[in-house]
Amino acid sequence: MTEPAMPTASAARTAPAAEALGIYKQFGSTQALRGVDLILQPGRCLGLVGRNGAGKSTLVSILSGIYPADAGQVRFDGRPAPPLGAPGEWRRRIATVFQHSMVVPGLTVAENVFLARQPGPAGLVDWRRMRAQAQQIMADWGFRLDVSQPCGSLSVEQRQIVEIARALAAGTRCLLLDEPTAALERAAVQRLFERVRQLVSSGVAVLYISHHLEEVFEICQDAAVIRDGELVLTEPVAALSKERLVAAMVGSGEPGAASAASSRVPRAAAADARRGPAPAGLVLEHVSAAAPQGSLHDVSLEVRPGERVGVTGLLSAGVTTLARVAAGAWPYEAGTVVIDGKRLVPGRRDLALRAGVGYIPEDRQAEGFVPLLGVAENGTMTIVDWLARRLGWLRPRSRAAAMAPLARTLSIVSAGLAQPVGELSGGNQQKVTVARSIARKPRLIVAIAPTRGVDVASKSVLLAELAAMTEQSGAGLLLATDELSDLDICDRVVVLVRGEQFTEFGAPPFDREALIAATEGLAHRGRDGGQQQPDDSDGQEST
Amino acid sequence: MTDISERSRAEVEAVLQGRSRRAAAISLVREAALVPVLILLIIVGALVNPAFLTVSNFSGIGQQVSSLGVVVVGESLILLIGGLDLSLEGTYGLAPTVAAWLMVPALEYGSGAMLSPYLALVILLAVGAFIGLVNGLLIVKGRLNGFIVTLGMTIVLAGLQQGIVKGNTLFNLPAPFNYLGAKEYGQIPVSLIVTVIIFVVTGLFLRYHRTGRAIYAVGGNREAARAAGIKVDRVRIGVYVVGSLLAAVGGLMEAGRVSAVTGTQGYQEGIIFAVFAAAVIGGVSLRGGRGNMVGAASGVILLGLVQNILDLSNVSNYWIEAVDGAVILVALLLARIIGGEAAAE
Numbered sequence: 001m002t003e004p005a006m007p008t009a010s011a012a013r014t015a016p017a018a019e020a021l022g023i024y025k026q027f028g029s030t031q032a033l034r035g036v037d038l039i040l041q042p043g044r045c046l047g048l049v050g051r052n053g054a055g056k057s058t059l060v061s062i063l064s065g066i067y068p069a070d071a072g073q074v075r076f077d078g079r080p081a082p083p084l085g086a087p088g089e090w091r092r093r094i095a096t097v098f099q100h101s102m103v104v105p106g107l108t109v110a111e112n113v114f115l116a117r118q119p120g121p122a123g124l125v126d127w128r129r130m131r132a133q134a135q136q137i138m139a140d141w142g143f144r145l146d147v148s149q150p151c152g153s154l155s156v157e158q159r160q161i162v163e164i165a166r167a168l169a170a171g172t173r174c175l176l177l178d179e180p181t182a183a184l185e186r187a188a189v190q191r192l193f194e195r196v197r198q199l200v201s202s203g204v205a206v207l208y209i210s211h212h213l214e215e216v217f218e219i220c221q222d223a224a225v226i227r228d229g230e231l232v233l234t235e236p237v238a239a240l241s242k243e244r245l246v247a248a249m250v251g252s253g254e255p256g257a258a259s260a261a262s263s264r265v266p267r268a269a270a271a272d273a274r275r276g277p278a279p280a281g282l283v284l285e286h287v288s289a290a291a292p293q294g295s296l297h298d299v300s301l302e303v304r305p306g307e308r309v310g311v312t313g314l315l316s317a318g319v320t321t322l323a324r325v326a327a328g329a330w331p332y333e334a335g336t337v338v339i340d341g342k343r344l345v346p347g348r349r350d351l352a353l354r355a356g357v358g359y360i361p362e363d364r365q366a367e368g369f370v371p372l373l374g375v376a377e378n379g380t381m382t383i384v385d386w387l388a389r390r391l392g393w394l395r396p397r398s399r400a401a402a403m404a405p406l407a408r409t410l411s412i413v414s415a416g417l418a419q420p421v422g423e424l425s426g427g428n429q430q431k432v433t434v435a436r437s438i439a440r441k442p443r444l445i446v447a448i449a450p451t452r453g454v455d456v457a458s459k460s461v462l463l464a465e466l467a468a469m470t471e472q473s474g475a476g477l478l479l480a481t482d483e484l485s486d487l488d489i490c491d492r493v494v495v496l497v498r499g500e501q502f503t504e505f506g507a508p509p510f511d512r513e514a515l516i517a518a519t520e521g522l523a524h525r526g527r528d529g530g531q532q533q534p535d536d537s538d539g540q541e542s543t
Numbered sequence: 544m545t546d547i548s549e550r551s552r553a554e555v556e557a558v559l560q561g562r563s564r565r566a567a568a569i570s571l572v573r574e575a576a577l578v579p580v581l582i583l584l585i586i587v588g589a590l591v592n593p594a595f596l597t598v599s600n601f602s603g604i605g606q607q608v609s610s611l612g613v614v615v616v617g618e619s620l621i622l623l624i625g626g627l628d629l630s631l632e633g634t635y636g637l638a639p640t641v642a643a644w645l646m647v648p649a650l651e652y653g654s655g656a657m658l659s660p661y662l663a664l665v666i667l668l669a670v671g672a673f674i675g676l677v678n679g680l681l682i683v684k685g686r687l688n689g690f691i692v693t694l695g696m697t698i699v700l701a702g703l704q705q706g707i708v709k710g711n712t713l714f715n716l717p718a719p720f721n722y723l724g725a726k727e728y729g730q731i732p733v734s735l736i737v738t739v740i741i742f743v744v745t746g747l748f749l750r751y752h753r754t755g756r757a758i759y760a761v762g763g764n765r766e767a768a769r770a771a772g773i774k775v776d777r778v779r780i781g782v783y784v785v786g787s788l789l790a791a792v793g794g795l796m797e798a799g800r801v802s803a804v805t806g807t808q809g810y811q812e813g814i815i816f817a818v819f820a821a822a823v824i825g826g827v828s829l830r831g832g833r834g835n836m837v838g839a840a841s842g843v844i845l846l847g848l849v850q851n852i853l854d855l856s857n858v859s860n861y862w863i864e865a866v867d868g869a870v871i872l873v874a875l876l877l878a879r880i881i882g883g884e885a886a887a888e
Contacts, residue, residue, distance in 0.1 A: 353772030370763035
């Protein structure tokens with residue numbers, strides 16, 4: 001069902017691949033977009049950046065035909081967009097990889113890649129051909145993914161691969177990538193960039209949305225900044241500096257992203273704490289745990305009060321599992337996990353919470369919040385026993401009162417604390433999740449990729465807040481992330497490789513190159529660059 | 544830190560308050576989505592039969608829907624945690640059967656144990672709680688599918704009910720046993736008063752009690768609730784127990800109303816359809832996490848009115864069920880239209 005001709009027509013040279021003209025969109029009382037003009041030229045990659053809630057996702061949805069604009073027009077190749085009722089028509093013109101997984105878990109990889117466009121005669125599905133074509137796309141991309149396994153068993157990264165493959169399989173000449181690298185490993189990000197460059201040079205127009213400005217500078221020709229629903233800057237990347245880009249995102253009169261620097265002040269306290277005799281804090285000894293996201297084998301680790309320990313590694317290295325075990329969110333089979341001298345019953349999140357462990361889960365959609373419930377209710381879910389009066393009765397007002405200061409420090413933007421969290425933008429949802437975990441004033445915070453999907457400015461606020469929390473309360477922090485820049489707030493960093501402790505980095509600043517080499521299982525000074533290991537880097541247990 | 548500091552704080556707060564007030568107004572409209580339908584039904588009823596708009600008729604409706612209402616509360620709680628329980632109708636039949644069997648002499652198909660009616664009431668509640676506990680343990684700890692578990696349980700319970708009384712009806716129940724279902728103060732039946740109290744207390748509990756809020760959290764996103772330290776398994780099992788307990792109380796009301804426990808009470812009457820219909824018409828989501836007692840109550844009242852109007856009208860007995868079912872489907876559609884996307888899913 002691909003379009004017969006790829007980049008032949010001369011019309012494609014003259015007309016932009018996609019245009020959004022004067023787009024306005026309102027949600028309830030929120031004006032999400034106010035007159036946005038965006039033009040995607042064939043053979044160019046446009047990077048779109050903006051803070052959480054600035055309107056990026058709304059613009060993407062309108063460009064992909066998910067919902068209509070209140071005013072304004074979308075055009076493809078100079079012609080008006082098809083009606084919203086014809087999603088097949090839209091998909092032939094523009095393909096989108098969304099921020100949230102749009103994969104059907106019950107279907108196989110191949111079916112998801114060809115969702116609603118399965119090859120075969122007269123509406124029948126030619127399974128063999130479908131699998132072969134899906135396999136071909138995977139091979140082209142260098143992804144090692146068994147196309148006949150169900151998507152439900154895939155990791156976040158693998159699901160995204162399926163979505164990218166789906167967009168490519170549609171053979172469109174206009175591609176929207178909404179934070180495609182948020183859950184990808186470095187090697188996969190590089191592969192993605194190569195593909196994007198290849199696509200762009202073959203005449204495809206790409207809209208690339210990311211919170212990582214360096215990515216925009218790396219693969220985009222143009223950059224556009226959206227702020228409060230308005231496009232405030234559109235320029236070739238070559239003429240832009242990172243500072244100007246950030247300034248445009250944040251707007252005038254705001255302190256900007258500089259606050260992250262304050263958290264990098266070297267601290268003597270933590271170093272003292274490490275040598276101190278008290279066996280308080282979190283102690284993992286010879287912990288083993290089996291998990292689909294990567295198992296742990298005999299890992300020992302300590303987080304003293306006030307200490308900030310980073311854990312990083314490749315996706316299947318067990319980083320997430322380690323954090324989940326420490327938070328009581330996942331059971332362990334062998335070894336001991338001790339919090340402030342008390343042994344943690346495996347997999348008992350409620351006991352871990354009461355023992356003083358705050359938990360910022362990796363997948364906020366799955367574990368972070370209850371979408372139908374309000375901001376205040378979600379944020380105070382961990383402290384209901386504090387707020388409740390006799391016999392467990394509880395006033396909504398006391399929840400709001402407890403939530404208000406948290407919402408202020410984390411600058412959660414919502415239409416009131418009663419607004420269902422499901423209606424908030426992704427970044428604000430993440431902040432609610434963070435609020436929920438720090439509301440109980442934990443003695444240890446376990447955070448997994450807490451800045452994923454959060455814009456640059458909010459990211460530094462969030463990290464600074466986490467750092468300040470540990471500073472003031474003497475709480476420990478276990479930060480599991482593949483976002484190397486997040487590790488700057490840590491006192492030391494442990495690198496896991498295949499579920500085992502590979503190495504440890506002593507004190508900040510951490511050498512980025514060395515960290516990357518370590519996660520790949522290479523020695524500290526990774527000189528032997530010839531040792532590429534594609535077999536292991538995104539190897540997977542397709543059982 | 545964000546845009547908020549640019550404007551004056553008071554201004555922003557005023558805007559936010561206005562918004563949340565508007566949101567509250569919208570949610571009120573949703574909760575009251577069925578009120579126009581109910582008014583319409585009352586008008587129809589008044590036109591159909593002059594006997595409709597009388598105190599005694601309404602007291603009769605009240606008594607009739609009370610037992611259904613109590614079971615709907617139980618089912619709504621179970622739906623809110625994202626579960627479902629078909630066996631409530633089995634409990635509704637079996638619990639009063641067991642209790643009555645223990646009180647009635649052997650000559651009248653009882654056990655001959657001649658138990659004190661007060662002890663029998665305790666046993667009735669125990670039977671209800673026990674069934675709920677078994678369901679809850681099988682579904683939550685055994686990780687079995689709730690639909691199949693409670694379907695199987697329904698058949699087991701109905702079989703026990705038949706087996707105990709060999710298909711006979713138990714009459715001559717002692718007064719304390721009949722009190723809840725039959726007694727009236729003036730024209731107000733006790734069963735109605737108790738049902739209203741159960742609705743109000745459950746509604747307040749869901750809104751203002753930490754466990755009530757935990758029910759919404761568990762139903763809305765189980766993993767998020769677990770990550771927030773809520774004892775998810777305990778909440779779920781507890782709700783199954785309470786749901787069955789309420790079904791047993793509903794069965795007691797019905798037994799008292801007809802002064803007998805028939806072999807067909809519950810499963811063979813197929814009340815579970817009416818239970819689900821009332822809950823879903825009232826906006827309790829089958830997906831969990833959404834719904835409230837105001838909606839559930841209006842769903843119950845709607846079914847009661849429809850039934851009553853059909854009884855009073857000249858619709859032939861052979862056609863009553865078809866009309867009943869059709870009206871329920873129309874009510875669902877109306878609830879959906881008035882209540883918006885969220886309602887009746």
